Amino acid sequence: MSLLSVDRLATHYSGTSGTVRAVDGVSLEIAEGETVALVGESGCGKSTLGKSLVRLVDPSSGSVTFKGRDVTAMSGRELQSVRRSIQMIFQDPFASLNPRQTIRTILTAPLAVHGIGERKRREAIAAEMVAHVGLPPDALDRYPHEFSGGQRQRIGIARALILQPKLVICDEPVSALDLSIQAQILNLLVEMKTELSLSYLFISHDLSVVRYFADRVLVMYLGRIVESASTSELWNNAKHPYTQALLAAVPDPSRRKQAAPITGDLPSPHNPPAGCHFHTRCPLATDICRAEDPALRQFGSGHAAACHHAQ
Amino acid sequence: MAKLLEVSDFSVRFAAAEPVKGVSFSANPGEMLAIVGESGSGKSLTALGLMGLLPRQARVGGQILFGGRDLVGLSERELRRVRGRDIAMIFQEPMTSLNPVLTIGDQIIEVLRIHENLTRRQARERAIALLDLVSIPEAARRIDEYPHQLSGGMRQRVMIAIAVACNPKLLIADEATTALDVTIQAQVLQLLDNLRAQLNMAVILITHDLGIVAQWADRVVVMYAGRKIEEGLPDQVFETPYHPYTHGLLSASPRLKADYHYRDGPLSEIPGSIVSAAGEKGCSFRPRCPAARPACSLTVPQLIALPAGRQVACPYVAAIAEVAHVAPVG
Amino acid sequence: MNSRKLGTLAGQAIDFAPQAKIEASQPASETPKQPRWTHIHAPDVRASVSGTAWRGMRRELKVFLANYNALFGTAILLLVALSALFAPLLYPGDPLEMVARPFLWPGQNPAYPLGTDSMGRDVLAGIVHGARISLTVGLAATALGLTAGIAIGAVAGYFGGLVDDVLVKFIEIFQTIPSFVLLVVLVAIAQPTTATVTVAIAIVSWPTVARLTRAEFRAIREKDYVLAARSLGFGHARIIFREILPNALPPLIVTSSVMVASAILMESALSFMGLGDPNRVSWGSMIGAGRDVIRTAWYLTALPGLAIVFTVLALNLIGDGLNDALNPRFSEDR
Numbered sequence: 001m002s003l004l005s006v007d008r009l010a011t012h013y014s015g016t017s018g019t020v021r022a023v024d025g026v027s028l029e030i031a032e033g034e035t036v037a038l039v040g041e042s043g044c045g046k047s048t049l050g051k052s053l054v055r056l057v058d059p060s061s062g063s064v065t066f067k068g069r070d071v072t073a074m075s076g077r078e079l080q081s082v083r084r085s086i087q088m089i090f091q092d093p094f095a096s097l098n099p100r101q102t103i104r105t106i107l108t109a110p111l112a113v114h115g116i117g118e119r120k121r122r123e124a125i126a127a128e129m130v131a132h133v134g135l136p137p138d139a140l141d142r143y144p145h146e147f148s149g150g151q152r153q154r155i156g157i158a159r160a161l162i163l164q165p166k167l168v169i170c171d172e173p174v175s176a177l178d179l180s181i182q183a184q185i186l187n188l189l190v191e192m193k194t195e196l197s198l199s200y201l202f203i204s205h206d207l208s209v210v211r212y213f214a215d216r217v218l219v220m221y222l223g224r225i226v227e228s229a230s231t232s233e234l235w236n237n238a239k240h241p242y243t244q245a246l247l248a249a250v251p252d253p254s255r256r257k258q259a260a261p262i263t264g265d266l267p268s269p270h271n272p273p274a275g276c277h278f279h280t281r282c283p284l285a286t287d288i289c290r291a292e293d294p295a296l297r298q299f300g301s302g303h304a305a306a307c308h309h310a311q
Numbered sequence: 312m313a314k315l316l317e318v319s320d321f322s323v324r325f326a327a328a329e330p331v332k333g334v335s336f337s338a339n340p341g342e343m344l345a346i347v348g349e350s351g352s353g354k355s356l357t358a359l360g361l362m363g364l365l366p367r368q369a370r371v372g373g374q375i376l377f378g379g380r381d382l383v384g385l386s387e388r389e390l391r392r393v394r395g396r397d398i399a400m401i402f403q404e405p406m407t408s409l410n411p412v413l414t415i416g417d418q419i420i421e422v423l424r425i426h427e428n429l430t431r432r433q434a435r436e437r438a439i440a441l442l443d444l445v446s447i448p449e450a451a452r453r454i455d456e457y458p459h460q461l462s463g464g465m466r467q468r469v470m471i472a473i474a475v476a477c478n479p480k481l482l483i484a485d486e487a488t489t490a491l492d493v494t495i496q497a498q499v500l501q502l503l504d505n506l507r508a509q510l511n512m513a514v515i516l517i518t519h520d521l522g523i524v525a526q527w528a529d530r531v532v533v534m535y536a537g538r539k540i541e542e543g544l545p546d547q548v549f550e551t552p553y554h555p556y557t558h559g560l561l562s563a564s565p566r567l568k569a570d571y572h573y574r575d576g577p578l579s580e581i582p583g584s585i586v587s588a589a590g591e592k593g594c595s596f597r598p599r600c601p602a603a604r605p606a607c608s609l610t611v612p613q614l615i616a617l618p619a620g621r622q623v624a625c626p627y628v629a630a631i632a633e634v635a636h637v638a639p640v641g
Numbered sequence: 642m643n644s645r646k647l648g649t650l651a652g653q654a655i656d657f658a659p660q661a662k663i664e665a666s667q668p669a670s671e672t673p674k675q676p677r678w679t680h681i682h683a684p685d686v687r688a689s690v691s692g693t694a695w696r697g698m699r700r701e702l703k704v705f706l707a708n709y710n711a712l713f714g715t716a717i718l719l720l721v722a723l724s725a726l727f728a729p730l731l732y733p734g735d736p737l738e739m740v741a742r743p744f745l746w747p748g749q750n751p752a753y754p755l756g757t758d759s760m761g762r763d764v765l766a767g768i769v770h771g772a773r774i775s776l777t778v779g780l781a782a783t784a785l786g787l788t789a790g791i792a793i794g795a796v797a798g799y800f801g802g803l804v805d806d807v808l809v810k811f812i813e814i815f816q817t818i819p820s821f822v823l824l825v826v827l828v829a830i831a832q833p834t835t836a837t838v839t840v841a842i843a844i845v846s847w848p849t850v851a852r853l854t855r856a857e858f859r860a861i862r863e864k865d866y867v868l869a870a871r872s873l874g875f876g877h878a879r880i881i882f883r884e885i886l887p888n889a890l891p892p893l894i895v896t897s898s899v900m901v902a903s904a905i906l907m908e909s910a911l912s913f914m915g916l917g918d919p920n921r922v923s924w925g926s927m928i929g930a931g932r933d934v935i936r937t938a939w940y941l942t943a944l945p946g947l948a949i950v951f952t953v954l955a956l957n958l959i960g961d962g963l964n965d966a967l968n969p970r971f972s973e974d975r
Contacts, residue, residue: 035573041492041493041494041495042463042492051868054872055872056868056871056872079874080874083872083873083874084874086872087872087873088868088869088872090865090868090869091865092865095864095865095866096865096866096869097866098866098870098884098887098888099888100887100888101883109870109873109875109879109883110873110874110875113873113874113875113876113879114874148584148585148586149350150584151584156869159869159873160869163873178349178350178519178584178585179349179519179521179560179563179564180349180559180560180563180580180581180584181584182563183563183564183565183578183579183580183581184580184582186565186573186578187577187578187580190573190577191577205492205493207493208522208564208565208566209565211565211569211570211572212565212571212572212573212578213565213573231572232572245494246493246494248497249493249494249496249497250493250522250566251497251500251520251522251523251525251526251527251566252522252525252526253522253525253526253545253546253549255526256526256527257504257526257527258501259497259498259500259501260497262494262497262498263498265462265464265465265495266462266464266492266494266495268462
């Protein structure tokens with residue numbers, strides 16, 4: 001049974017300039033112990049999707065089922081208990097920790113809120129967690145500003161894992177870090193996954209990191225999933241033209257001084273093109289693409305793509 | 312070919328620290344030079360130093376020869392004649408680098424009229440031509456739009472248009488594509504390269520993205536903790552990195568290791584962080600270096616020149632490389 | 642795969658292994674496993690050692706103490722506060738009592754250094770006792786205004802939606818009525834005592850605090866650490882008081898010093914017009930009493946006036962100092 005199952009989730013924002021369909025009918029599944037990556041460029045809705053799963057933003061329609069229970073309808077005590085099982089790691093290490101709290105407070109507060117142990121036990125758990133993520137024990141008494149970006153991200157990871165969740169939504173956790181620190185954090189995440197039997201939803205715009213880190217990849221464009229495949233399948237056999245363009249755009253030493261052609265700008269999420277959202281930039285676009293929105297078609301071995309012309 | 316820019320022993324010092332500690336490099340016309348480093352490497356301060364845009368408290372040392380003239384020590388007025396006309400810079404965040412209350416046309420025209428004697432009509436025509444040059448569709452209409460009406464990629468193009476308006480000899484791109492989506496980033500880099508070739512302009516690309524360097528740069532300089540620690544052609548440096556830091560950086564980068572998956576093993580790490588370089592008397596990389604010897608903490612390693620234009624600031628590696636005629640091993 | 646070989650020197654391979662060498666002086670790692678704790682081996686964490694609980698605020702304190710204007714203001718305020726505190730010791734009895742010949746000029750009689758007024762009352766005693774009223778009303782009114790303003794602003798800013806709309810309208814009602822007119826009306830309706838004056842001033846000042854608090858809460862509500870708190874299942878009360886409020890305080894602290902200053906000015910204005918507590922001496926009432934003889938005995942107006950000027954100036958200087966110390970431009974982001 002899959003750990004998380006999302007069915008036609010939609011999250012709309014209604015602002016002054018009309019409704020933005022940030023997430024426009026997304027369905028996906030995450031199995032236990034699996035790392036699923038969600039890739040896309042700005043405005044594709046991947047961050048909103050992540051937040052909708054944790055109920056930081058309330059979805060407008062569709063359902064999210066976690067371990068068989070519908071999370072979208074929950075509230076109060078029930079939602080609080082589910083919150084222990086789905087946690088989130090944020091992108092900006094400089095904004096994700098309360099600057100006026102010590103690390104001890106940051107880590108013990110979630111335990112206190114969920115009534116785990118009493119003070120001594122909570123402090124022991126916090127100390128253990130701090131050691132687990134590779135920080136020295138005196139870190140507990142310090143404030144966030146005394147740490148570097150990579151270390152703050154470790155604290156963020158400790159905080160997310162201290163309740164021992166089953167699913168962790170990682171929203172661009174390494175994008176704001178230096179290259180050499182990225183490797184440290186990615187290794188830490190892999191280790192934690194094995195130790196605590198976690199599943200990850202890894203949101204990122206960096207395809208190279210995704211290639212290393214994910215088991216399966218979902219590609220999003222303007223609120224919709226346009227392709228879904230295992231990591232190796234996606235890289236070797238991408239079917240959707242947008243995925244192909246994305247892969248071609250990744251800087252490649254072998255293609256000296258020559259960018260792969262993809263024209264045009266990302267359409268605004270306020271005003272997505274009719275039919276297939278990608279048709280304005282797609283080399284294969286025909287009349288049917290302008291008129292009809294393609295559904296995800298299965299191509300065998302878990303590979304699906306939403307394109308009229310894919311084969 | 313005469314060097315366009317020759318930086319010698321350039322340093323930047325503040326009251327409490329010296330973030331750039333004597334950097335030397337050069338750039339030739341029409342060349343794309345990449346300066347690679349992580350945070351704390353001093354690469355951005357070096358770029359600002361080239362333009363004379365450092366904060367008032369900064370104390371600058373060394374020499375910046377641009378077209379034979381030393382930019383260090385020029386008065387503000389003389390520097391203003393150089394900026395925009397001979398050396399131009401584009402920045403990372405197009406929204407904060409463009410003035411939100413002026414139309415993009417006004418911003419381009421402003422630069423043109425400061426450095427060249429044009430009438431308003433001539434300047435406007437030049438501005439439209441520039442927008443065409445950077446591939447902004449419907450330039451004649453969009454010239455009157457405001458920055459917030461354009462997407463991130465387009466704003467970056469406008470910034471490039473402003474930068475190349477007066478045909479500068481040198482363009483400095485400080486993390487200019489870091490904030491862009493990858494498909495837009497590819498377009499912008501292609502544009503920069505085209506302009507480089509068309510205008511015979513030298514481009515200094517400051518970045519932390521090794522993939523961009525490998526694909527677009529003609530030469531690469533690697534900086535760490537305020538010093539240059541390696542230089543060479545991208546192919547050479549990425550195939551056989553000499554400095555342990557470069558080596559560590561490449562090994563830690565998932566981008567340049569295609570087909571490597573977490574199930575195959577962990578990413579190779581450089582332990583610790585740049586903070587460890589503070590207060591190091593000898594080599595700043597020593598606390599994190601897998602090959603450190605006791606002598607490394609005594610003196611700062613000097614740059615050693617090797618065949619084929621390569622340089623490295625590590626005496627042990629250089630000795631091996633020189634003697635052994637290093638052959639690339641995968 | 643992890644180690645690139647650099648080539649050979651006389652047949653011996655040079656190999657960069659991914660492990661870091663452990664420095665002798667550094668603490669041993671918890672376990673010898675690699676590469677998990679390699680990061681401990683580099684002296685990473687900044688050595689900002691301090692055992693005090695105030696470590697979080699030390700930098701702000703330093704900036705404030707380095708500001709001469711702010712120190713000057715603090716000194717003056719301290720002087721005013723001390724004289725207010727020791728007023729009954731320095732000048733026991735009622736300052737409204739006649740004690741000497743009227744219209745003594747300052748310096749004429751060393752027993753009454755600032756002279757006497759039209760009724761023969763000691764001006765210095767009046768000023769010292771007046772300080773009590775000014776400071777009491779100033780601080781109390783500000784405290785009340787802050788409490789009400791923060792409470793309403795926090796709720797409006799945090800919950801948003803309908804609650805916010807309703808509360809904003811409520812704040813707007815108070816802001817559209819001219820504050821001084823409202824003040825006068827309130828005091829005129831109720832009995833003119835120190836307490837009613839205090840409450841009236843609080844009623845007039847809370848809307849500004851509410852707006853400021855609401856703006857801060859709206860901004861901080863979207864920060865990642867608040868999102869993290871929500872995703873961890875924290876309740877509303879905990880988020881408001883432990884996560885958001887401590888970070889919203891800096892601009893409120895700055896505003897509060899200016900609020901005390903304006904409260905003092907408002908109280909003086911009321912007393913000047915005779916709407917204050919008739920049984921108490923206040924700087925404003927002294928100015929009002931000296932109004933008729935301003936051409937001849939202008940010191941009766943000038944001296945309490947100067948007292949007000951210096952106190953308000955001191956508070957403004959302190960406010961500026963606090964602003965510099967707590968200003969987000971110089972400090973870490975909130």
